[in-house]
Amino acid sequence: MARYVERFTEDEILKVIKAYLLEGLSHRKIQALILGLPAPDNGGGYIAMDILHYYNIYGDKKGILVNENINSLIENATGNYLEALTKIKAYCEEENEARKVIKGLKKDNIVNTEIEVATRQRVGQDKLREYILDIYEHKCALCDIDKDDLLICSHIVPWRIDEQNRLNPKNAICLCAQHDKLFDKGYFSLDESYGIKFGLKADEKVINLLKDAEFREPLEDSPDKELLKVHFDSYCL
Incomplete structure (x- = not known):
């Protein structure tokens, strides 16, 4: 044993x-x-x-x-x-x-009963993270952090809420740990031009932290603007 x-x-x-x-x-x-x-x-x-x-x-x-x-x-x-x-x-x-x-070649996920549900979900998350880091050239979309262990595949609409968009690369952004946490907690979102859009919780310190940040678009699969609107309406107001 x-x-x-x-x-x-x-x-x-x-x-x-x-x-x-x-x-x-x-x-x-x-x-x-x-x-x-x-x-x-x-x-x-x-x-x-x-x-x-x-x-x-x-x-x-x-x-x-x-x-x-x-x-x-x-x-x-x-x-x-x-x-x-x-x-x-x-x-x-x-x-x-x-x-x-992730590449849009298939609409549905495979359901493989040989491995547990948690493992299947982790496989999908890992593959999506690999792809997102690649298309953002392994750099945070809002700053110069380029260390993989500090980068997050940040879902616009959370994994647990929207099953249909879990592996949709347009529902994810590469953010550093700090920007991911602020985005996840609704301190900011992105508008239709991918400019910073502050949430109601954002105080002067958060605004000063992000006021000069500019979104760096990925090589492909830029964030879905409708999903960004859902994020702002659901978490920033």
Whole structure:
């Protein structure tokens, strides 16, 4: 019985497995990049290794999905390894469907029963965030912050409220953590020309903070102006 599996979500565990089987990352890199845990050069990566070993994934399987067909592997797998492969297949299918939805190639999300609802939602959020950061060139739309760990894929109409527009890239803006929080709490929105439009809660300090900010449009999929109006009417008045 692995010591660490129960400490992590299904989404985190599947990202660990995918990184090892498909991307061929080392235990240490997986532990640092995916789990966000210390992984020193000397002896690091034991938590990631423990998770992989729980699913009977050892060194001979590192990067195996680069050259091996996952369906063939599933046919010959058993036990926890079969479970891992089945879920990774579902996870990758969900990623592909999310990309199609974001690109406007498909209207509906895939419903894959092999992975939990929370994991399916996280896959969609992750793919949307990747796309939004790319089209905003990994920079906040209102300032010069360009550190990915400080950038948010900020929904105009919240994820929990509007299911139809969850993966609509026109319902998202790349904002730094500070601007995202002010936008989310209704201190400001954007008008039809993408100018700053202050909410009723905005005091002199907030106005001074944002008065010189100019919205930087993305390479494509600029924010939907009707959704911006919904945001202002719902959260700024």
